[in-house]
Amino acid sequence: MTHEFDGRKYEKASAHQKEWGARLIAELDLKGNERVLDLGCGDGTLTTQLAALLPKGEVLGIDASRGMIEAALPKAGGNLRFRRLDINDLDFENEFDVVFSNAALHWVKDHRRLLRNVRRALRAGGRLRFNFAGEGNCSHLFSAIEAAMSREGHRQFFSGFEWPWYTPNPDDYRLLADSSGFSSVRVWGENADRFFPDESAMIAWIDQPSLVPFLANLPERAKASFRNFVVSRMIEETKQENGTCFETFRRINVFASVAPPLVGKWITTD
Numbered sequence: 001m002t003h004e005f006d007g008r009k010y011e012k013a014s015a016h017q018k019e020w021g022a023r024l025i026a027e028l029d030l031k032g033n034e035r036v037l038d039l040g041c042g043d044g045t046l047t048t049q050l051a052a053l054l055p056k057g058e059v060l061g062i063d064a065s066r067g068m069i070e071a072a073l074p075k076a077g078g079n080l081r082f083r084r085l086d087i088n089d090l091d092f093e094n095e096f097d098v099v100f101s102n103a104a105l106h107w108v109k110d111h112r113r114l115l116r117n118v119r120r121a122l123r124a125g126g127r128l129r130f131n132f133a134g135e136g137n138c139s140h141l142f143s144a145i146e147a148a149m150s151r152e153g154h155r156q157f158f159s160g161f162e163w164p165w166y167t168p169n170p171d172d173y174r175l176l177a178d179s180s181g182f183s184s185v186r187v188w189g190e191n192a193d194r195f196f197p198d199e200s201a202m203i204a205w206i207d208q209p210s211l212v213p214f215l216a217n218l219p220e221r222a223k224a225s226f227r228n229f230v231v232s233r234m235i236e237e238t239k240q241e242n243g244t245c246f247e248t249f250r251r252i253n254v255f256a257s258v259a260p261p262l263v264g265k266w267i268t269t270d
Contacts, residue, residue: 003107003164003216005065008043009208015201016194016249021046021102024131025053033057034097037121039087039130040104044072050100051080057097062087087114092121099128106133106165111173115180115256125260128182134189134252135169141210141247144233148226149214157218164213173252183259190251195244202238202245203231 025046030036033056038047041061050059058079063069064086072082087108099118108114118128149158168176174187196202211230215223238245 003065003209003213005042005067005209005212008067008071009204016192016205017042017103018045020131020192020251022049024100024102024129025049028053028098028100028129030054030057030098035095036060036098036100037092037096038062039099039101039118040107041072041082042068042104044068044075044082046102047072047082048075048080051078054079090114090117090121092117094121094123096121097123097126099126101128101130101132103132105130106137106167109166111166111168111176112180115177115182119181119258122258124258127257128254130254131190131251133165133167134173134250135167136248136250137165137167138210139248140234140237141206141230144230144237145211145214147233148229151226151229154218154222154226157222161217167250168252170252173254177254177256180256182256185256186254188253190253192249192251193246194249195240195246196238198243199235199239199245202234202247206231206234 030050030053032054034054035057036050036054036059038050038059038061041047041063044061047059047061058081061072061080061082062085063072063082064084066084069082069084076082087105088110099121105111105114122128148154149161170187170189174185177185177187196205207227211227215227218226235245238247240246
C-alpha cells in the first residue's frame, strides 16, 4: 500500500532522519563519477546532498508519495533527477554504482523482493547502503497507536488493518540479505534513541509521517480524537523534566556489494 505524505511538512519535521542520512552519505566515500539511486528520497534534501558530491555522476531519487516528489522536484536540475516510483516496482538493470536509502525501507514489507531488485539494479562492483527502523523502534509511539486503535469509536475501523512498518531484528535480516545474491554483506543494529527538543518537535514528527497510515483508515469524524489521544499519551509517556521528549529509535544498517568485473588473466599450459 502506498501512503500519501505531505512533503513540505515532512521537510520541517524530519531533523533526525536527515542527521542519520548525512552520516550515511559521508560513509559512502564517493569518487564523484558514480550513478546513485536514492530509495524513498522524501523531500529530496539528502538526494541533493548526494548530487553535490557527484560532479561527474548523477543521482535519481524515487518515492511513491506524490506529496514527497512535489516537495523534491524544485531541487531537481543538472545531475539531479526525481521520479515518482514505488520501491516495490523497481525496474532497473545494471544501471547504478550505489543504491542508498535512509529512514525509508521500514515502509516496505517485502524485503526479499527489494533486495533482489536492488541486486539487479546494481552494476558489477556496485554497493548498497541502507539504514531503516529495526526491532524496538518507536516503542512509545507504537504503544500509543495500538491503544488508540483499540478504543471505542476507533477499533471498528481497523478490522483487517495491516501494520504499516517492517522492523526486523538484525539477525533475521542478515539471513535474508545473505541469500540475496550479493558477494559481500554486513548487517548490524544500532541504538539511535533521541530526545526531541520539546513537545512541538515531537508532535510535528507524530503528525508527519507517523500517523498518516492510521488517519487514512478513519472517517473524518474520528481523525481528531485518534490523533489527540496519541499526542496526549506520547506527551504523558515521554516528556522529561527538562521539557524534552524521549523516544526509542533502533536501526538496521546494511552494507552489501556486488563482485567487481572479472579481470582477464593469461592462462599458460605446459
